[in-house]
Amino acid sequence: MARPAGVIGKAADEPAPPSDTQRRLDELVRLLEEYLEAEQLALVERAYQFSAAAHEGQRRRSGEPYITHPIAVARILAEMRLDSESIVAALLHDVIEDTAIAKEGVAERFGEQVAELVDGVSKLTAIDSKSKAEAQAESFRKMILAMTRDIRVILIKLADRLHNMRTIWIMPPHKRRQIARETLEIYAPIAQRLGMNALRNELEDLGFAALYPxxxxxxxxxxxxxxxxxxxxxxxxxxxxxxxxxxxxxxxxxxxxxxxxxxxxxxxxxxxxxxxxxxxxxxxxxxxxxxxxxxxxxxxxxxxxxxxxxxxxxxxxxxxxxxxxxxxxxxxxxxxxxxxxxxxxxxxxxxxxxxxxxxxxxxxxxxxxxxxQLRAREWVQHLLEMQRSAGNSQEFIESVKIDLVPDEIYVFTPKGDIIELPSNATPVDLAYAIHSDVGDCCVAAKVDHRLTSLRTPLQTGQVVEIVRGPFGRPNPVWLDFVVTAKARTAIRHALKRLKDEEALDLGRRMVERALAALSLEIEQLDQARIEQVVEGAGVGSFDELLKEVGLGRRVSWLVAQQLSGVTQGEAELEGRGESGEQIGHLTLRGNEGAVVSFGRCCRPIPGDPIVGFVSSGRGVVVHHQECKNIGVQRKRHENWVDVDWDEAIDAEFPTLISIDVVNERGALALLAHAIAEQGSSIEHVSIEERDGMIATVRFLILVRDRRHLAAVMRHLRAMAPVQRIVRKKDS
Structure with a gap:
C-alpha cells in the first residue's frame, strides 16, 4: 500500500539523513500500513501535520521536540492495531490541554468522535478555588466519565502514561516518585482490570524502578x-x-x-x-x-x-x-x-x-x-454508578482505588449463581453486589446454612444467603468492614438519604411545635410568606429549610417567628416562658435516627429527666438533666429544646453499669448469662482488677427504659459473686 504524500512520507531521493522525529514517524507509518486503508492513512497524516503545527516550538524536558511524544503514544496504540480514530486522537491528545486549540477546532477538522476522545484524555486546566489534589481528582473523574462513553479514552491514556514512564528519568526525583506512585496505584491496576497484562507488567516494573530504585x-x-x-x-x-x-x-x-x-x-x-x-x-x-x-x-x-x-x-x-x-x-x-x-x-x-x-x-x-470487553463494559457501568453516588471527586477516586483490588473470591447464592467479590469481602459486600436494595435492607446472613456475623470475611466456594427485613436499614458501622467500592458508596449514599429524611421529619416537628406556641399551624401559613423566608434563608425549598432546622443549623423558634410574621417583642412574649426556656416541644419516639443523638457522657434512657440542645450539624443532642457537661449550654437559651419521651417508645438505648464482683473463675460468664436472661444484650465489656479478690466489671448494655434497667440490676444484685452494682452516668 502506497504511503500518502506529504510530511508523513519522505522522498526517496532526499539526501540528508532523517531526523529522529522523522525516523519515529516512519516507524509508525510502517506499522499503520500493515492494517489501515489508504484513506485512513491520509487522515492520520492530516492529524500529524495539525499536531506538529500546534506544538511547534514546544519541547519536552529532555529537549526533544514535543511532537515526538504524540508519535510515541500513537505507535504504542498501533502495536495494538487500534483503529484510525484512536491513532488520530493519540497524535492530537495534548493539543487541547497544551495549545490554544479548543475542542471545537478538533471536531471541525477531525469529527466529533475524535474530539471526544481527545477531550476525554485532556486534564482540566482551570479549576477555581481547588487544591492540587482536588484538581487531580476532578481530572481523573472527567477521564473516567469519558471512558464510560468510549472505552478507547482509557487505552489512549494508558499509552500516554506508558511513554511518560519510559522517559521518566529526565524528571526530578520528587516528581518521579509522585508519577510512579500514581502509576502503581491507579493506571497499572486499571490496565490489569481491562486485561492488558503486557502493558500492566511494563507499567509496574517502570513504576517500581522509579519509586524504589x-x-x-x-x-x-x-x-x-x-x-x-x-x-x-x-x-x-x-x-x-x-x-x-x-x-x-x-x-x-x-x-x-x-x-x-x-x-x-x-x-x-x-x-x-x-x-x-x-x-x-x-x-x-x-x-x-x-x-x-x-x-x-x-x-x-x-x-x-x-x-x-x-x-x-x-x-x-x-x-x-x-x-x-x-x-x-x-x-x-x-x-x-x-x-x-x-x-x-x-x-x-x-x-x-x-x-x-x-x-x-x-x-x-x-x-x-x-x-x-464484556467485563470491561460491566466495570465501566459500575464506575458510572459509583460516581453518581460519590460525594466528591476525591471520594470517587478513593472508591476506584478500592475497586481495583486484584484478588478475587467466588461465592454461590442459594440458587447456584456465582458472584465474584474481592478478597476479604463480607456478606454486606455480597448484598450490595446483588442489588443496592438488597444491601439497604440486609439484616443478617447465612453462610453454608448457618447464621453468620455480617462482618465475617467470605471464602471461595461458600453458599451465602442474605436475610432481608422490612425495617432493615444501612448501619454506619458497615463502613468499617466492607471492602467493595460499590458497597461503600451505596452505604454512604443511603445514610445521607436517611439522614436527610430524618432531618426533614425532625425539623418539621420542631417548627410545628414552635408555631403551636404562637397559636399557628404550618397549613395556615401564607405561601408567599414561606417563599420569602426560604429566599431570605438562601436555601432551595421549604423542605431544605426544615432540614436545616432538623440538623441544628437553624433555631426552630426563630424560623417560626419569620414564617408567622410575628415581631421580635411578640415572639418573646408568646414564644418563651418566664424563665426564658424554650416552649417548643419535641417528643422522642426512638426512630429519629442520626439527627437526634444522646450524650455519651450521661447516656439517658426512657424514664430519665432529660434536656435537649440544638447542635449545628448534629441536630438535637439529648442529655440527662443532672449531666455535669451541660453547664455552658444552660446559658444559651436560644439553643434549648423542650424534650420528653413518648409513652409508646419502641427502641433500645445503651447504658453503663459497673459491678464489683468476686474475682473467681466463670464469674464473667455468669454475669453475661444473667444479663441475657433479662432480655438485654451486651455492647461492650471492660474489666479492672482492684485487688486479688475483687474486680470491677463495666458492661455497656441495651435496655428499653428505666424499668427494664432496674429489672436487670435486681437480677444481677441477687447473684452470689456480686458485691456492688451501680449505674454509671459518665463514661
Missing part, C-alpha cells in the same frame, strides 16, 4: 544471578513437555516465562519472604487450539510432574473479573523447583496479553468482541 536494582541483580541455573532447568522442562505433547498428538506451543520484578517484590513484601524463598519465579505456558485440549494438557502435566495440592485454579470455568481465562497449576519440577504452568487457547492468550485491545488486534475475536 535501590530495591529494584538489588532484586534485578539477584534475579539475573539465579537465571542461569534455573533457566537451564526451565528449558529442560519445556523440552520434556513438547515431547510428551507430540507423543499424545496434542498440537501446542510451549514457552518459558519469568515473573516480573514488581510481582516478585509484592510477594516478598506481603508474605514477608526473602528472595530465596520465592519459588515460583519461573514458569511456562502452553497454548493450544481448544478448551478440551487445555484440560488434556493439565492431565499430561500432572503425569509428568507432581502438582502442589490446592494450587490448581480453573479460570476457564470461572474467568477473572477482567475476562482472563487459563488453567493454572504449580508443579514440582527437577531438583524440587516449583514451576507455575498456565494452559490456555490462542484466543485466551490474545485476551490475556491485550485484554480489551484484543478486539482490534486479533481478527478471530473481532466479530463478537471478547470476554475482556
Amino acid at each position: 535501590l530495591r529494584y536494582r538489588a532484586l534485578k541483580e539477584k534475579l539475573a544471578r539465579q537465571r542461569g541455573r534455573r533457566g537451564v532447568i526451565l528449558d529442560t522442562v519445556c523440552d520434556q513437555v513438547r515431547t510428551r505433547l507430540e507423543q499424545v498428538g496434542v498440537a501446542g506451543e510451549v514457552a518459558g516465562r519469568e515473573k516480573h520484578l514488581w510481582s516478585i517484590y509484592c510477594k516478598m513484601l506481603h508474605k514477608q519472604l526473602n528472595f530465596r524463598d520465592v519459588f515460583d519465579v519461573y514458569g511456562f505456558r502452553v497454548v493450544v487450539s481448544s478448551i478440551d485440549d487445555c484440560y488434556r494438557v493439565l492431565g499430561i502435566l500432572h503425569s509428568l510432574y507432581k502438582p502442589r495440592p490446592g494450587r490448581i485454579k480453573d479460570y476457564i470455568a470461572i474467568p477473572k473479573a477482567n475476562g482472563y481465562q487459563s488453567l493454572h497449576t504449580t508443579l514440582i519440577g527437577p531438583h524440587r523447583i516449583r514451576l507455575e504452568a498456565q494452559i490456555r487457547t490462542r484466543e485466551m492468550h490474545a485476551v490475556a496479553e491485550s485484554g480489551i485491545a484484543a478486539h482490534w488486534l486479533y481478527k478471530e475475536v473481532h466479530d463478537d468482541g471478547n470476554k475482556a
Whole structure:
C-alpha cells in the first residue's frame, strides 16, 4: 500500500539523513500500513501535520521536540492495531490541554468522535478555588466519565502514561516518585482490570524502578544471578513437555516465562519472604487450539510432574473479573523447583496479553468482541454508578482505588449463581453486589446454612444467603468492614438519604411545635410568606429549610417567628416562658435516627429527666438533666429544646453499669448469662482488677427504659459473686 504524500512520507531521493522525529514517524507509518486503508492513512497524516503545527516550538524536558511524544503514544496504540480514530486522537491528545486549540477546532477538522476522545484524555486546566489534589481528582473523574462513553479514552491514556514512564528519568526525583506512585496505584491496576497484562507488567516494573530504585536494582541483580541455573532447568522442562505433547498428538506451543520484578517484590513484601524463598519465579505456558485440549494438557502435566495440592485454579470455568481465562497449576519440577504452568487457547492468550485491545488486534475475536470487553463494559457501568453516588471527586477516586483490588473470591447464592467479590469481602459486600436494595435492607446472613456475623470475611466456594427485613436499614458501622467500592458508596449514599429524611421529619416537628406556641399551624401559613423566608434563608425549598432546622443549623423558634410574621417583642412574649426556656416541644419516639443523638457522657434512657440542645450539624443532642457537661449550654437559651419521651417508645438505648464482683473463675460468664436472661444484650465489656479478690466489671448494655434497667440490676444484685452494682452516668 502506497504511503500518502506529504510530511508523513519522505522522498526517496532526499539526501540528508532523517531526523529522529522523522525516523519515529516512519516507524509508525510502517506499522499503520500493515492494517489501515489508504484513506485512513491520509487522515492520520492530516492529524500529524495539525499536531506538529500546534506544538511547534514546544519541547519536552529532555529537549526533544514535543511532537515526538504524540508519535510515541500513537505507535504504542498501533502495536495494538487500534483503529484510525484512536491513532488520530493519540497524535492530537495534548493539543487541547497544551495549545490554544479548543475542542471545537478538533471536531471541525477531525469529527466529533475524535474530539471526544481527545477531550476525554485532556486534564482540566482551570479549576477555581481547588487544591492540587482536588484538581487531580476532578481530572481523573472527567477521564473516567469519558471512558464510560468510549472505552478507547482509557487505552489512549494508558499509552500516554506508558511513554511518560519510559522517559521518566529526565524528571526530578520528587516528581518521579509522585508519577510512579500514581502509576502503581491507579493506571497499572486499571490496565490489569481491562486485561492488558503486557502493558500492566511494563507499567509496574517502570513504576517500581522509579519509586524504589535501590530495591529494584538489588532484586534485578539477584534475579539475573539465579537465571542461569534455573533457566537451564526451565528449558529442560519445556523440552520434556513438547515431547510428551507430540507423543499424545496434542498440537501446542510451549514457552518459558519469568515473573516480573514488581510481582516478585509484592510477594516478598506481603508474605514477608526473602528472595530465596520465592519459588515460583519461573514458569511456562502452553497454548493450544481448544478448551478440551487445555484440560488434556493439565492431565499430561500432572503425569509428568507432581502438582502442589490446592494450587490448581480453573479460570476457564470461572474467568477473572477482567475476562482472563487459563488453567493454572504449580508443579514440582527437577531438583524440587516449583514451576507455575498456565494452559490456555490462542484466543485466551490474545485476551490475556491485550485484554480489551484484543478486539482490534486479533481478527478471530473481532466479530463478537471478547470476554475482556464484556467485563470491561460491566466495570465501566459500575464506575458510572459509583460516581453518581460519590460525594466528591476525591471520594470517587478513593472508591476506584478500592475497586481495583486484584484478588478475587467466588461465592454461590442459594440458587447456584456465582458472584465474584474481592478478597476479604463480607456478606454486606455480597448484598450490595446483588442489588443496592438488597444491601439497604440486609439484616443478617447465612453462610453454608448457618447464621453468620455480617462482618465475617467470605471464602471461595461458600453458599451465602442474605436475610432481608422490612425495617432493615444501612448501619454506619458497615463502613468499617466492607471492602467493595460499590458497597461503600451505596452505604454512604443511603445514610445521607436517611439522614436527610430524618432531618426533614425532625425539623418539621420542631417548627410545628414552635408555631403551636404562637397559636399557628404550618397549613395556615401564607405561601408567599414561606417563599420569602426560604429566599431570605438562601436555601432551595421549604423542605431544605426544615432540614436545616432538623440538623441544628437553624433555631426552630426563630424560623417560626419569620414564617408567622410575628415581631421580635411578640415572639418573646408568646414564644418563651418566664424563665426564658424554650416552649417548643419535641417528643422522642426512638426512630429519629442520626439527627437526634444522646450524650455519651450521661447516656439517658426512657424514664430519665432529660434536656435537649440544638447542635449545628448534629441536630438535637439529648442529655440527662443532672449531666455535669451541660453547664455552658444552660446559658444559651436560644439553643434549648423542650424534650420528653413518648409513652409508646419502641427502641433500645445503651447504658453503663459497673459491678464489683468476686474475682473467681466463670464469674464473667455468669454475669453475661444473667444479663441475657433479662432480655438485654451486651455492647461492650471492660474489666479492672482492684485487688486479688475483687474486680470491677463495666458492661455497656441495651435496655428499653428505666424499668427494664432496674429489672436487670435486681437480677444481677441477687447473684452470689456480686458485691456492688451501680449505674454509671459518665463514661
